[in-house]
Amino acid sequence: MTAVISTFEVCRYFGDDEETMVKAVDRVSIEIERGEFTAIVGPSGSGKTTLLHLLGGLDNPTSGSVELSGTNIADMSGATLSDFRRDHIGFIFQSYNLIPVFSAEENIEYIMLLQGVDASERKRRVADMLQQVGLEGLGNRRPNKLSGGQQQRVAIARAMVSRPQIILADEPTANLDSKNGIALLDLMKELNQQSKMTFVFSTHDEKIMSRASRLIHMHDGEIELDELK
């Protein structure tokens, strides 16, 4: 198997002063294979979100390398990095972060527009995704007319519709009740198995962790334990 995600001694420090410097991620080296369903777990402030941001190219490491599909994204910036994220990474955020003036369909469609996918193909893929996440008939609703669980399903559809190799989800169930949270995780797991996309998500919810096939435990910015289930 080939590593889709690979970091080597990656660090992300905040602050210049040695005494007050926060080592959010400290010398983390991991390899994640294609199709894995991995959870990064740990208490608040352990560095889960920062690591996810580094893996997604949303933040630049202080040192070390982050390779996605063999490309080091640590040195990328501007339009190149935007294009790389658009084509290779799907994001799911804790607060859904849908565009409020777009309908569910348009939120899903937007990323394909950036990719230059033609209109008929966009429509077909949007309909497919809505069906896969169980939101048929709700495509024309704006986010404020959808429940939290429905909004997060739209966010999953938006992350997957561009067919990225990697889906990064930052505490995707944190704003949902446990029933909806588990249902969403089951959906993600099912999509992971169907599409063979690599899922990496952060969580500190014990019930959610049980769905993951690999758990990377973080504490104070360092990997404490990396267990395959």
Added chain:
Amino acid sequence: MLLLKLAFRNIFRQRRRSLLTALSLAGGYILCVFSFSLSEGSYNSAISFFILDHTGHIQIHQDDYLLRPKIHKTIDDPQGLSELLDANDEIISHTLRVFAPAIAYSDTDNAPARVIGVALERERSTSTLAVKISAGVYIDDKLGAEGYYSAMIGAGIANSLKIGLGDELILISQGADGSIANDIYIVRAIVGDRSSADRATVFLPLIAAQEFLSMVDSVHEISILLQDDGAARSVATSLQEQLPELTVAPWQVVESTFYRSMQTDKQGNVFFMGFIVFIVFVGVLNTVLMSVLERTREFGVLKAIGSRPTKIALMITCETSLLASFSLIAGLLVAVPLIAWFSSAGFALAEPMDIGGIVMSHITGDMSLYVFGAPLLLIIFFAIIISIPAGIRAARISPTEAMRSH
């Protein structure tokens, strides 16, 4: 298309704020259009006034007669030239003139006068001389029963010499051949009043003036009236190519002092309007920056999912331009009927206004593409300029920091 949809919907997110911004933009546009219409209308009236009064759209002279008039700088064979001009479809009419300074005498008084010999019938269709007659009749070029030619004199001369219709007028000047020119004319018409520009002018039939000044079959000036006001320069250039031995000048050259002051005034007007629009756009900048600040998280998400920074900046420009466009449409809906009324009815001025030496007491606006288009381009230009700092700010938002904001 989705970008345009996004921009469109974002405008209607904060309806009250967008409405206020649109109102200030529309108001600024209407103010600019009105000011441009007023300025263009005033200048067009002034231009029409002197073009029809005496200048014409184009003038033809010998050498530098326009700058240094001398009696011997004449256009010979004016009849041949007239045939050429009559055959030109772009020319409505033209007239032939001779000029000379003279001393005018009556039985009791004398006064300096400017003698202008005019081709009477051509002058009638080229200038407003016939309309300016305040007493008497437009003369002909036949000798009267007394054996003298008729003359039309300015009201100032009539007053100075204490003469009126039917009285004799004696003119003394120097002929083109150096001889002393003197002759008697019968006053048949008074031109204008004592404040008119023609108050010290004596108008004679062309043939009478040519005989008086010993310059038979030659003139000093040909004044041309065109079909199209805007074609003066191009027709002048074309005529100049056909008449290389003469000097052909459009009204912009003939009235160069007026034209330069008009251009300077127009530039000042554009600068002033630009300043007003800039003030309006300071408010718009505040609105746009506020809108960017409120949507920091959203821009972060857009960047995170793959929108390029330039695309985000473009979205801000698109939003501002769209808002400006809506405002301009609203402004146009008000400005078009307003300017239509202003250009047809106009209004009387409480105090007469001097525009380049021409006193106007009633003013009408101009209704043209320039009047509506120039402020429109000015506002679109500022909308784009003003959206750049806001766009840069949005484009530079870091996704991770944006995601932490609320």
